[in-house]
Amino acid sequence: MNLLKPAVLMTLAGLAAPALATNGTMPHGYGIKAQGMGGASIALPQDAIAAANNPAGMAIVGNRLDAGLTWLKADRGATIGGTYLSANDKDNYFIPDFGYNRVIDDRLSAGISVIGNGVGTRYSHPVGPPTNSNAGSELMQVVLSPTLAYKISPGQAIGVSLNVAYQRLDIRGVEHVGLANQGFEHAFGYGLALGWSGKLSDQVTLGASYVSKTHMGKLDKYRSLLAGGGEFDIPEHFGIGIAYMPTPTVTLAADALRVSWSDIRSIGNSLTSAGAFGADNGPGFGWKDQNVFRVGINVAASDTLELRAGYSHGSQIIPSGETTLNYLAPVTPQKHLSAGLTWRLDKQVEMNLAYTRTFDSMVVGSGASLGIDPRHSQHLLGASVGWTY
Template identity: 40%
Template sequence: MKTARNTLKLAPLAALLAASSAMATNGYFSHGYGMKAKGMGGVATALAQDSFGGANNPASMVFAGSRLDVGLDWFSPVRSAERSGAGFATLNGKVDSGSENFLIPEFGYNQMVRNDLSLGVSVYGNGGMNTTYPQGTFDCGGGPANMLCGSGELGVDLMQLIIAPTLAFKLNAQHSVGASLLLGYQRFKANGLQAFDNAPGFPPFSGSPGNVTNRGYDSATGAGLRVGYMGRLSDAFSIGAAYSSKVNMSKFKKYRGLFAGDGDFDIPSNYSVGVAFMPSAAWTLALDYGRINYSGVASVGNPSLPVAPLGAANGPGFGWKDVNVVKIGTAWRMNDAWTLRAGYNRGDNPITPADVTFNILAPGVMKDHYTLGFTWGAGKDSELTGALMVAPRQRVSGPSLFNGVMGPGAAGNETISMRETSLGLAWSKKF
């Protein structure tokens, strides 16, 4: 257990690094957790490949054995926003987000306490949103402005970290259950939203003026629970299921005039079911279906069209709908040293044309993700794993929210778009 104590000392460092990351793939969740899953389209619910059961399926940890997994992923989202057809020509234009490179660490440790009992921890960046648009050449009638009629740089920075202590137990040789305590930390800031902070010349959008924008970083903490089941029904076939409750977070007090519910921004509940088929010792085929319940968090799921002030319980949100995610992956054990992987991840776009304006800040429009990966056995108990993900550009267009302020058609239409690439490497040690 000395190894376990020394290894777990790395968890706070991994947590600090993960808190500096930003993601947006299946909505704002990552397309996968753990480098092996990332190389297979994110599929993981019915597999026991590493110590990231706290992010995927807690029940898998007791089949994964004693091990340490440490990785780093380079993630590059390329975002842009454009307005065209506005009656006021000074509102037209295009801007690109300047933040395009992020390093996202991952850390997992698992210890077999007995043959039928494991205790571990998974540390991971759950997801995030980050945009930094320059002011550009826009003019909303009062001089130079950014695309949302505020001043200076426009954007948000949301980061979510989960530390997941995980306990898994074998009911018998084939079936296991597990649970992870989800300890959440998040921080957020927004810039350039002065027009929504009850600025002169605009409607009184917020119920708490002065707590909408340019307040610097604020943080929140909370907790939730993930539970899971895994069944190895035969040497060739396994199944799995996992459910995560909503992670109830404390409120962003500095932004209680922006987020619905007086600054509330919980992490939504989600679930997945999966199957894996091993037709031979060399091949694995796996499929996951998952759902992320964004509509259960008011600040994310409420429609952006104002029916109440920003910050109110029923105030505007990002208008995100719940998303379904299908992940399919394959692994080929080429020889004792090399395993190759490939996968595909298809998720719904949570953003509708009616909600494009607010989502200039968070253009999580991605649908298709194509992945490749490998593992190289670097020694008897060590291995290196790599993963590549490419997500082609997606776009959503819709009428500007400012048409309701400036008059029908006056602000034209807006388009948000994004494409993504990630490339990661992880080292694993088996004990």
Template identity: 40%
Template structure:
């Protein structure tokens, strides 16, 4: 009972810390991985559970990591920039979206082996997010006032259960309890193109809650090779304060996502792992619908209305770990994904430039003399620019003077965690 009470207190603390500070963008606006060990290997984890955050990637991994706690803290430092060129309403100009430049993101994981076949766990983590903060408003030439930007935060609390049906196969399930927060400012000019003009911009922080599920499987097909698969449902979300901005009256669902993975123990000291993950952004109207319909006369906020035009993202993650000493493991990884933002959709995505597609990561775990595990990682998302192509409409309506918006993003991420077994 004391262990259970400690777990509840730790979850409450982690949730309280996460909610007001979470923001990020890596694979679209999903994190590149969950848990410091996974993040040091480019986010692989579907077939390679390593700590108490395993259920955030594959809940079947809850039965593979033993009895443990993990607490982590990540410093996320994105660099967001935009430019508007060839526009009739003003000279070419560049804008920095980095008025808020760094974010601290904590996480928490707990797993417990109930019996040789059954394990339970709890993961508290940020699923990603998006933030831009422009002190000089890129839309000022079109009539916008004040500073501009958005802030999207997503917190997940995921209790999980895993059952080992045989020595080779484990199945798992997790509830995904999602809490989202959103705020937009400085984009009031779009009120004239909205079905609810009073609910487009500067409405403060709005929140949304929803519930989904994640299912997973782990299979040890040979003594050296483990395979895994995972699927997470779409989670409904809605921001009523911004029903004039987002499609479907403020709808903002967490997209369905799924993936497969493998882990291969090449030698007792070397493990190779790979994941392929797909995130279905296109199936969330406010994210996936094209802004072209706005420029053709469809107002913001209506059913199946205009959105940010994001495509689905598929990411290949490759990771390696090496047991250098009995108390030291080294890690590394790379990931490559496709571009979610089309050249024609950059005008809206000045607010949400989730355009990075390549990550390089390094990490290590030192086991202390007392048995604790101190893990650190560094991830770099290589800078990427999407140059607009016909992205700003020239004529009436709506008459934005043509030209293009260009968006740029790069990121550095540093994290540490401490895990202990019980």
């Protein structure tokens, strides 16, 4: 590998450095209530963000509107050649979500969930070979999911969402690879999500969801860097879940998910791929497919107060031989511990809170990535308001 190639690879990593990146470029759960249960939600819809977790859940949550905001404080960086470099020049981010659902008749519901992925990374100085500006990048993705959900029988529901996505990307401080600061590049895309929910008994509910790859338009300003000529799609993912009520006031939930990162060339191609930058077989981030397991508990402490807690664990997606590409994309977190509550102000209005600690995780580089060790941890505090009508 020549001297230029590692520099370009480290620059490319800035594209996948979202501060929301706890499971790759995705959070541990969508919606404040799901966040408080470690993300467990496929068989336990609790608000109008449900379509982002399982479209069938919109047939269950009833008439409601939810609006939330999560404050995220990120701590990330990497040890390079024995020296630790902090990537925390910007470490506070705010991520909104929104959901609306309406019951059309006894069987059909229609609604929309809106969620976000990604934010960015920023250094207070140039990184790598001498450049004219400070290093950094910003990646933002917003997904709108118009949804129809249908009760096919008592206790059984299916749902379908059209995922319409927008993303924007900016990279700074990469003049040393012949790319001046380009500013933001934008792209739109689309995908499909399917879901099912079914009650086996009064105590047990199962759920399953499938989300296709969201095919995004090419990021033309960065087509000479990203494999696939500027490809940066949102990956296919699917999962199953179970919810169990051992008592009328206690609900346990668990999910298992699979995220297909390797199917996206710019993300899954190896650091040492033989092709030129931007080619279909060009270098990528080298991420592996990911298995995610989530468990949570919800306790109705009173008529007005619910308490919840949860834990999520994702398999490591960055192999030790691929850490060079993740110099600016330390998407290393695996373990998340969360707690939350719902306080009902009256029959129609509720307040929700959730706190999540994403524990520090480091990947020690080896082989072609020897000496580059990225790490990342987070605090997340989310709040939302829900209205039923």
